[in-house]
Amino acid sequence: MYYNIYHNLLIKASPKVVFDAVSLPEHLNNWWTLKSSGTPEFDSEYNLNFTDxxxxxxxVSEVKNNESFYLKMTDSDKDWNPTTFGFDLEVQDSETLVKFSHVNxxxxxxxxxxxxxxxxxxxNGLKNYLEKGIIIPFEKRN
Structure with a gap:
């Protein structure tokens, strides 16, 4: 049996803007990681650095430009290592519905x-980053 995390949220931004924010290191560093690297291409390796x-x-286990982006953990802690997380993006009126999952x-x-x-x-930090330009310093993120 596996356990899964799901969260849905609406963001007032285009799917391209949201896709870039969840897949490009320069954006990931503004709402999630301390520093990251990678390219949103199938089988590309990402480094997600939070501390030493x-x-x-x-x-990257799945990528469709402006539609979906998934990462399969390969070297992390024992709880995260078997997991995959990602984002499906759908246009809903003038917003983007973000369907987030972190599975297995x-x-x-x-x-x-x-x-x-x-x-x-x-x-929520991602939403505030894209809608309001708010960047919370890394040391103040939970």
Whole structure:
């Protein structure tokens, strides 16, 4: 049995703007990572750095420009390593519906539940970044 995290939110921005924000390192660093690298191309490796102790790697497992972007963890901690997370984007009126998922958690443990909570906060940060230009300094992100 696997455990999954799902969050949906509307963002007042085009799918291209949202896609860029969830797939390009210069945007990821403004709402999620301390520093990151990677290219939104199938099987491309991403480095997601949060601290020296949390310097994780993943590969693009699915990408459709301005529609979907998924990363499969390859080198992280034991709870995240078997997981894949990503974003499906749909136009809804003049906004973009972001369907976020983080799937294949092996345990319904503290880390899983804490990660779900943190994703909700981070996705709200993504929304504020794109709609209002707000960048929360990395050290103040949860």
């Amino acid at each position: 102790a949390y310097n994780w790697f993943c590969k 958690w092996l345990e319904d443990n503290h880390h899983y539940r804490h990660s779900s909570f943190c994703w909700a906060i981070l996705l």
